[in-house]
Amino acid sequence: MRIDRSHRSWAIAALAVFVVALAAYVPYAFGSRPAGGTAPGLVYGVAGYGMMVFAALLGVRKKVPVWRLGRAQTWMRGHIWFGLLTLPMILFHAGFTFGGPLTSLLMVMLFLVFLSGLTGAAIQHFLPGMMKSLVPLETIYEQIPSVREQLRGEADDLGRVLFAQPGDILAPVTVQVLGGVDWDLSGPKGVTMVEMEAEDRTYAGNVYRNTILPFLRNPDDGASVLADPDSAGKFFEALRRKLPAVAHGVIVDLESICEEERQLTRQRRLYLWMYGWLLVHVPLSIALIVLGGVHAVVALRY
């Protein structure tokens, strides 16, 4: 979520709660030894744990998106700002001490959850804008494999236009195996062949087979010359210089396809960043809630 001016009221409210909590803690801390079992400590503990539980309920809220239980963005803002407040509340509850093994573990987990949450908030603040700028050809994440398949098909058609021989289009299917790829030379109907010298056609075919096709097969391979936009630009420029002008249109199209592949790779990476931190945040949060409950029962009973 982008933290912008619309969060102002939440920020002010959170700050006000913190200031009140701090204002109450200072005399409490100076007046007696702060501990979780004291009345103020319990208040801070309950408040902090309650905020944790509310923050955790965001996951449940997202499971029922249609239920009219408050707008999802309200819950998200609550998650962020109440989540921020849990740390000071728990610190005030614990009196800035770690205590026994369970409480020490809880404190460490709290810090990890807090820090991962901050990281996630920062990521989700900045990354959407980056994705918008860096991946203008963005598609739906789950569709990336099928889009890539389509791009490969288009590239194959373009490749055939470049280097298919005059008789190939009508010839029976010729299958060549190149690194596991079955390559059909029969050509699509209606494809217009580019007229080039045989030598140029052979060169184009080799370039396609050795550089472009492997990249399209494995666009995440950073070693390919086409993986980097600058080197890819130079590569295609060199190709344009070597081949006659009639082939340039096809080369431009191939270049666009490679650019789109790069963008899809970029999109995947950014998406993993966008949500990868949840692999830390969510399990730790659940464990924190559960262990926090255990701590509350144990501490109050015993």
Add this chain to the structure above:
Amino acid sequence: MRQIELTINDKAIAVADGTSVYDAARIHGIAIPVLCHQHNEMPVGVCRVCSVDCGEKVLQASCVRPAEQGMKVQTNSEKVKKARRMLIELLMSDHPSPCARQQNSGDCELETLAKTEGITAPRFAKRISPRGHDDSSLVISVDHEACILCDRCIRGCDEIRHNDVLGRRGKGYDAGIAFDLNRPMGNSSCVSCGECMVSCPTGALTNKSVIKTVLPNGTPVGVEEIKQLPFFQNVSGTFLELNANAVIKRHFKAGDIICREGDYGSTAFYMLEGKVEIFLSTPMAHVATGGGVSGFLSKLTSRLTGADKRNSGRTRPHAISIDASVDLAYDNPVAGLGAGDLFGEMTCMSLYPRSATVRASTDCVVLEMLRNVLDVIQRNKTSREKLEVNYRRRALDDHLRTVPLFSSLSPEFIGSLASKVELVRLSKGDVICRQGDIADAFYLVRIGFVKITEEHPGGDLVLAYLGKGGYFGEIGLLTNGVRTATVTALDHVELVRIDGKDFHEMLSLFPAIARDLTAVARQREEQNSRHMAAVTGITLDSFLAQGLMESNSLLLIDLEKCTRCDNCVRACADAHDGVTRLIREGLRFDKYLVPTSCRQCRDPLCMVGCPVGSIRRRNSLEIVIEDWCVGCGLCARNCPYGNISMHPFEVMVKDLAEPAKQKAVVKPKATSCDLCAEHAEPSCVYACPHDAAHRVEPNEFFRTYIESATADRD
């Protein structure tokens, strides 16, 4: 009668006084070439090809020159031949040889004469300014280039058929034949009898070749048999011969399906014998908003939290309009048709999908016909009257009552109104009334679709599309007596016209209707004003290019806030029985993504052509697809933005082969965003955790956006 004696080509003959030289020669086996004259028409002497030497100073047109006592006529002297040849050569110089008739049947009279005279390449240059073609008629092709202005068609239309449609227009180089006041033939009052085509000596008026003229699965009907039928009286026998296979007789046994709803077709059916059942076999269902347990709970929470439900406007209709002379009651969508009934007109004339399933209740015999034949029937005065009588007797009452406002009219008043209403027939593009005209009638749409537009500086603004069951004209009649919009026929349209006098009489007798109509008129005026106000906002080329300004409600996703979590899509699917109506992909504008989701367009092209009127706009702006959608997919194809999708779902239907049993079938239904009308806010917007998804009114939104962007820059 007094006989006179004369010689033709030195042959002495005697004929009755008053006989023309041409007829005198013809009677005695002397052929005189002619183009503009037919023996069953009044001669006019325009072509002069029949010129003969009567011993006078100038040659005479034999078709109009009466024979006189002692006259010496030469029909083949050198002088006559030279003149004739010159005339033919001049006519051939502008003739598109070989013309359509010459190509099809090799009997163009002008080209035959030219061949006789040995004229292969006229010496004279062709005219520069073209005269054009008119292919608006379904039956006859008009090639003005081939017209020699002989007027035979005009005389055939006037003297033989008394239809008085054809006439002359212009003069000099601009002279030509014209239909009514120079309207396209298909839009004129031409009844397509074919007489003009039969009269034409060249390829100027030819029978249109019909693709797949031979209809399958039936028995061709002989011309004599067809002409015995009431509907085909006064139709040209020649036309019927030329279109012999465009109408066939089909026999169905009880239980046979004649046509299925949603199927595409190009024929209409006329019942000769037996009875049929007409019904919707698609169940009354659609991908519901908020169905099931989840939907119940979401609605419950919505109610508990006090979220106001927007006006759903989903009132159950009294009847479902279909392509027949009956409507189907919503609660029991079954009706019957019998001998003399016609169904499938809209499919045949405008190629819309079949609106209902027709099954033979008893053994029956039907005529199945193509569009050109149906067009002839609809234009033919005799058959037209029969169709109208049938409609008035069977369907007009129900049709008037389908208008909710008229549901309280007394049967006596409906009866008296039924005899006074006029059934008006229009072709595509015909203007029914123009903005600013004096309002003199109220209209109900019986068949087809009309477009209602209002004048706007940047181009006409489409206010609405109306199909069968729709009505218009009340605002003009109720307010200042002037039309507030222009109404145009989008395809083959038939309207029920209630004269203003009868309309006002109705209002005075039934004040409740007057009140309701006034409320509707006010509502429409307010809606139109809102539309106009929206359109007169900022116009931006890029917005226009993407069609964004055509929408009433645009879903935008702010890509700088959206984390691509797809919560919006999930929410949409959860709200609609697991079928999402939103795809988070589409074109971009600045930082916004415009996903594939219904835009509630101002010009809802999706609504045009729905055979059962199930896609409609409520009084608010939501476009909804009702549960009697037959799944033809026309709306999905019409939507220029791909925002309507066909969703297959399994339903249990009666097994037609074994009526006691049911079977599971997959039926497609159209789905599109309806803004979650059951809730205060669309689910996608409500469920977005990042404040990224918004439904906006584009004009207002982009105006504010541009103003702030300009302010930032400044």
